[in-house]
Amino acid sequence: MKLLGTQTSPYTRKVRLVLLEKGLAHHYVVDAPNDPGSQVARVNPLGRIPALILDDGTCVFDSAVIAEYLDTLNDTPILIPRQDVLARMRVRRWEALADGIMDSAVVVRTEVIRPAEKQSAEVLRLHNDNITRALAHVADQLGQRVWCEGDSITLADLALVSALLYLDLRQAERDWRTTHPGLALWFARISERPSVCTSLAD
Numbered sequence: 001m002k003l004l005g006t007q008t009s010p011y012t013r014k015v016r017l018v019l020l021e022k023g024l025a026h027h028y029v030v031d032a033p034n035d036p037g038s039q040v041a042r043v044n045p046l047g048r049i050p051a052l053i054l055d056d057g058t059c060v061f062d063s064a065v066i067a068e069y070l071d072t073l074n075d076t077p078i079l080i081p082r083q084d085v086l087a088r089m090r091v092r093r094w095e096a097l098a099d100g101i102m103d104s105a106v107v108v109r110t111e112v113i114r115p116a117e118k119q120s121a122e123v124l125r126l127h128n129d130n131i132t133r134a135l136a137h138v139a140d141q142l143g144q145r146v147w148c149e150g151d152s153i154t155l156a157d158l159a160l161v162s163a164l165l166y167l168d169l170r171q172a173e174r175d176w177r178t179t180h181p182g183l184a185l186w187f188a189r190i191s192e193r194p195s196v197c198t199s200l201a202d
């Protein structure tokens with residue numbers, strides 16, 4: 001299978017981390033939807049990344065759908081609990097939280113690269129506030145835990161680290177480590193995983 005995405009896309013990173021953690025063979029192709037010659041719009045009608053192209057040509061899109069599909073391919077590890085429906089809900093809720101942080105950070109990024117006179121202070125405030133609130137919630141839920149859910153890695157951890165890496169990339173001035181030292185510790189630990197290092201090196 002082939003994954004289309006970019007190094008700066010947090011949704012792509014989440015899916016890459018799922019592929020790497022589960023040891024699933026894949027080709028990672030850097031393809032920015034806005035580049036001339038991009039094949040993204042040809043395979044995903046939404047023109048967005050990540051897009052996963054299966055060996056039979058089927059295209060899977062939206063990172064949550066891709067992650068759920070990939071998790072069914074093997075059990076090593078299981079990233080979305082299968083039997084415990086409440087644990088499953090909590091993992092998907094963590095993912096929604098992380099994706100929501102990404103969504104707001106992408107909106108902020110899109111806004112700040114517009115000419116200054118066209119930027120909306122209201123949009124910036126709304127989405128930056130959403131991120132601030134979501135980070136406080138994440139830090140509170142995480143406490144001193146090693147993993148977001150249960151006693152092993154899940155999709156929740158992969159989604160959260162992807163969101164935080166994107167904040168570091170696009171909002172380096174946001175000092176979330178000082179505000180949330182427990183979250184900083186969690187992030188430092190998970191950042192050492194080979195999957196995270198590989199995803200950053202490509």
Ligand SMILES: N[C@@H](CCC(=O)N[C@@H](CS)C(=O)NCC(=O)O)C(=O)O
Nearest residue numbers: 009010011033048049050062063064
């Ligand atoms: N909900 C989607 C969001 C994907 C998304 O917005 N990707 C961005 C890159 S970070 C994109 O492809 N933007 C191109 C565009 O919308 O034209 C997912 O989780 O896959």
